Amino acid sequence: MKIIKQISDMQRVMKIEKQQGKKVGFVPTMGYLHEGHQTLLKEARENNDIVVLSIFVNPLQFGPNEDLDAYPRDFERDEEIAALRGVDYLFYPTVEEMYQENRTTIIKVEQRVDVLCGKHRPGHFDGVATVVMKLFQIVTPDTAYFGMKDAQQVAVIDGLINDYHLPIDLVRVGTVREEDGLAKSSRNVYLNQEERTKAPYLFKALALGKLQLEVGMEVHTVKQEMEEYILLHTGYKAEYVEIYAYPTLQELKKVKEEESIIIAIAVKFSKARLIDNIVFSYSKGE
Amino acid sequence: MKIIKQISDMQRVMKIEKQQGKKVGFVPTMGYLHEGHQTLLKEARENNDIVVLSIFVNPLQFGPNEDLDAYPRDFERDEEIAALRGVDYLFYPTVEEMYQENRTTIIKVEQRVDVLCGKHRPGHFDGVATVVMKLFQIVTPDTAYFGMKDAQQVAVIDGLINDYHLPIDLVRVGTVREEDGLAKSSRNVYLNQEERTKAPYLFKALALGKLQLEVGMEVHTVKQEMEEYILLHTGYKAEYVEIYAYPTLQELKKVKEEESIIIAIAVKFSKARLIDNIVFSYSKGE
Structure with a gap:
């Protein structure tokens, strides 16, 4: 080298x-x-x-x-x-x-x-x-x-x-993750023990959002549900939960078949601010 | 081709x-x-x-x-x-x-x-x-x-x-010029006959400015003299007469040996707005 x-x-x-x-x-x-x-x-x-x-x-x-x-x-x-x-x-x-x-x-x-x-x-x-x-x-x-x-x-x-x-x-x-789904980040060391058990709920919330979009739920409802889910399971209010077209990062009013979508979250824990996202090609489920 | x-x-x-x-x-x-x-x-x-x-x-x-x-x-x-x-x-x-x-x-x-x-x-x-x-x-x-x-x-x-x-x-x-020094430009056709005889004074003013800098005159004085020269010989007030370091186009307070300098002029005739410039490496004359 x-x-x-x-x-x-x-x-x-x-x-x-x-x-x-x-x-x-x-x-x-x-x-x-x-x-x-x-x-x-x-x-x-x-x-x-x-x-x-x-x-x-x-x-x-x-x-x-x-x-x-x-x-x-x-x-x-x-x-x-x-x-x-x-x-x-x-x-x-x-x-x-x-x-x-x-x-x-x-x-x-x-x-x-x-x-x-x-x-x-x-x-x-x-x-x-x-x-x-x-x-x-x-x-x-x-x-x-x-x-x-x-x-x-x-x-x-x-x-x-x-x-x-x-x-x-x-x-x-693709993002490298721990076995429980938490995205690897140098900032994870700032999580205390209790927070570390709750942090994987960010990825679970992303998975939930994806599922809900796929069964046809509206974008703003999905965001709301994810926010509630994060608050319930982590005890923290999300800094943001956003859903956009990817990579244009433009507003999604109605989700179209095969459209590339990003769901992104930021949550501020006591010391660590964690971000995570998933990008996927939309296809409506049964 | x-x-x-x-x-x-x-x-x-x-x-x-x-x-x-x-x-x-x-x-x-x-x-x-x-x-x-x-x-x-x-x-x-x-x-x-x-x-x-x-x-x-x-x-x-x-x-x-x-x-x-x-x-x-x-x-x-x-x-x-x-x-x-x-x-x-x-x-x-x-x-x-x-x-x-x-x-x-x-x-x-x-x-x-x-x-x-x-x-x-x-x-x-x-x-x-x-x-x-x-x-x-x-x-x-x-x-x-x-x-x-x-x-x-x-x-x-x-x-x-x-x-x-x-x-x-x-x-x-380098700029291509007519025999009398006027920079070639598609805008020259907008000059009337009288203006066409005066337009070469832009290039003459640039030459004058260069000479004056080379004999050690101050930048602001040279600009003034050029403005007067243009007004006298064309009957028009120059839109600008500027002297800068080139290519940085930064202010020149004192001119240094071997410094690259631009002198630039714009003059608005009745219909045509003409611009011209010379760039040269400064060396002080005797």
């Missing part, structure tokens, strides 16, 4: 790999790799000739009140994981390298961001889209891997790829 | 050309090709294996009060010129092809646009940057050719290429 820190070096090696007809899979991350990232790397390794992992904590996607400096970092551990997962190139630039010159533009995301978590993080997805566009131009992957735990981020990247006709396949990798 | 209308076709042929190691020169235009465009095509033809010309009147760079529909078009004539100039691929997409899906993002230009013509056309350069990024991803040129008549546009594209690390050489092609 080669560790590369310069943009020009990365572009040079990728040009050679591409000229040799190599298929390149890319996993962009902010490091501190967890099981979710490892699933992305596994998928990338199985389906490409060359796997590129990037680790870059992108200041542009942090708000003024979000603590960029406190973002966890452990490069040595990340390096070990990357090597074990068969990464060929680990791209690890500094902030100065990525934002060398005075930035003159930003990619402003105008759709898919005024809902879910985007509503509370103005500018966050502009920062994501801008850095991902930079990384795509540096790495020139054939395929890019993103985790569906961050379904809204995946929707934004999907829009970016379409808008600029990027010749990149976007692979959405 | 092949005329291509589909993005996917264009991407397919360019992929093949690039795999064969061909060097690709690209001239993006809105059509209605004039002598300036022909100079770009000539430069591109002399320095590349493959020349791509795009003709696309981009709605995104027109303001609500700018008449997109009245923009002059003559595809048959353009096609002839392209063939004569040795263009290999003429990319000629429809608006529906270029903006197929709901656009989710725009490239917002935050620097280099609050001066000169950008001041009066809010959003114009966002539209330019967005469509040029799309075209760059479709054509994947090694070199792109732009005319310095639109020096601010060139500055914006320069920023775009740096921001996203695009592996593209930007070639700035």
